Amino acid sequence: MADQKTLTFVLMDAPYENARTTTALRLMHIAAKRGHEINVFAYEGAVYLPFALQKAHPNPVHGKDAEEEDHVLPREWVAEVMAEAERNGGKVDWINCGFCVDERGAHEAIEGVRRGGPPNLVAWVGESDNVLVIPTK
Amino acid sequence: MSILHILETAFRGTIEEQDDTVIWTVHAMRKAGQEGSVVLQGNIVGHAVRGQDATGLQFGDHPQTNPVDLAGDMQKLMAAGVPIYVVEGDAADRGIAGADLIAGVQLIDRAGVAGLADSHDLVWHW
Amino acid sequence: MADYMLIASRDPFSTNDVPTYYALARDLKERGNTVTLFLVQNGVLPARPSAASDLLTSLSELGITVLADEFSLRERGIPANGLAPGVAAAPLDLVVDHLESGAKTLWN
Numbered sequence: 001m002a003d004q005k006t007l008t009f010v011l012m013d014a015p016y017e018n019a020r021t022t023t024a025l026r027l028m029h030i031a032a033k034r035g036h037e038i039n040v041f042a043y044e045g046a047v048y049l050p051f052a053l054q055k056a057h058p059n060p061v062h063g064k065d066a067e068e069e070d071h072v073l074p075r076e077w078v079a080e081v082m083a084e085a086e087r088n089g090g091k092v093d094w095i096n097c098g099f100c101v102d103e104r105g106a107h108e109a110i111e112g113v114r115r116g117g118p119p120n121l122v123a124w125v126g127e128s129d130n131v132l133v134i135p136t137k
Numbered sequence: 138m139s140i141l142h143i144l145e146t147a148f149r150g151t152i153e154e155q156d157d158t159v160i161w162t163v164h165a166m167r168k169a170g171q172e173g174s175v176v177l178q179g180n181i182v183g184h185a186v187r188g189q190d191a192t193g194l195q196f197g198d199h200p201q202t203n204p205v206d207l208a209g210d211m212q213k214l215m216a217a218g219v220p221i222y223v224v225e226g227d228a229a230d231r232g233i234a235g236a237d238l239i240a241g242v243q244l245i246d247r248a249g250v251a252g253l254a255d256s257h258d259l260v261w262h263w
Numbered sequence: 264m265a266d267y268m269l270i271a272s273r274d275p276f277s278t279n280d281v282p283t284y285y286a287l288a289r290d291l292k293e294r295g296n297t298v299t300l301f302l303v304q305n306g307v308l309p310a311r312p313s314a315a316s317d318l319l320t321s322l323s324e325l326g327i328t329v330l331a332d333e334f335s336l337r338e339r340g341i342p343a344n345g346l347a348p349g350v351a352a353a354p355l356d357l358v359v360d361h362l363e364s365g366a367k368t369l370w371n
Contacts, residue, residue: 118165122169129365130362130365132370254291
């Protein structure tokens with residue numbers, strides 16, 4: 001596609017901790033719908049966003065079982081963004097910071113996630129049309 | 138391609154990580170060839186203060202043998218070719234004088250941050 | 264001169280870092296840049312006419328485009344047609360527009 005761009009996002013927040021995660025996924029989803037090449041460098045707690053062992057649970061306060069509650073799993077939203085990009089001629093290249101994975105034991109990730117480090121981010125800076133860092137606070 | 142890194146979050150995770158994770162990343166990127174500069178504003182001006190000492194933590198029989206050395210890490214970053222700027226007014230607001238800061242950091246005023254942003258290709262606000 | 268997109272996800276009721284971020288928007292504008300301040304998450308709170316909304320109105324009067332994420336407004340029950348002077352509701356898509364065009368894009 002003629003207007004395809006390469007956009008890199010740097011994420012730092014662990015899932016379920018801050019609305020920054022939701023906004024980051026919203027931005028990536030918009031870019032995916034436009035068919036862009038999306039790079040994600042997940043740093044620190046963000047390596048848990050595509051963690052494969054996330055599991056939905058019932059909500060006793062809402063009085064709903066796990067199926068009725070249909071609890072959000074960030075790994076599913078990440079996978080949906082990846083699928084949306086591919087449907088529109090783009091792709092998501094997701095790198096989890098390897099050291100961050102090791103110290104957190106977050107090795108089990110969904111398909112499409114690979115391991116890397118700052119040199120990958122430096123390469124992406126050179127290849128991207130833009131880079132947005134969404135830091136934790 | 139050069140990046141201005143504006144940092145303001147201070148003393149977050151530094152004990153566990155044994156460094157400031159953003160300073161670490163900037164240094165790792167520098168080793169991979171990335172040009173850049175760092176601005177310290179807000180509470181993180183405290184990372185450039187002399188005399189920080191995070192030694193002595195011990196849980197049971199397990200001492201922390203490599204405690205965080207934020208000032209030392211920043212001196213290494215500057216030695217690697219990354220200039221570090223400190224917003225002087227933010228330091229003064231926190232009772233920190235220029236003489237309290239490690240050698241090599243450069244003091245700038247608030248408006249100087251915008252000037253640095255204009256002189257870099259990307260601005261990452263951590 | 265450059266095009267800047269400053270995303271503000273935090274509010275001045277919670278931290279003094281936010282007025283500092285607004286000051287960066289002002290300083291960038293005074294240097295002749297084109298500046299958009301995009302409020303998202305709790306960053307939209309001062310868009311409701313309030314003790315802090317004058318900060319946004321004054322930025323708008325300097326020529327800074329001040330926008331508030333439609334979803335974040337709705338999520339917080341802030342009517343899009345009752346925002347502080349100088350602030351307009353906008354979809355998050357506008358941020359991606361700026362990323363595409365190469366605007367220097369910051370997050371706070």
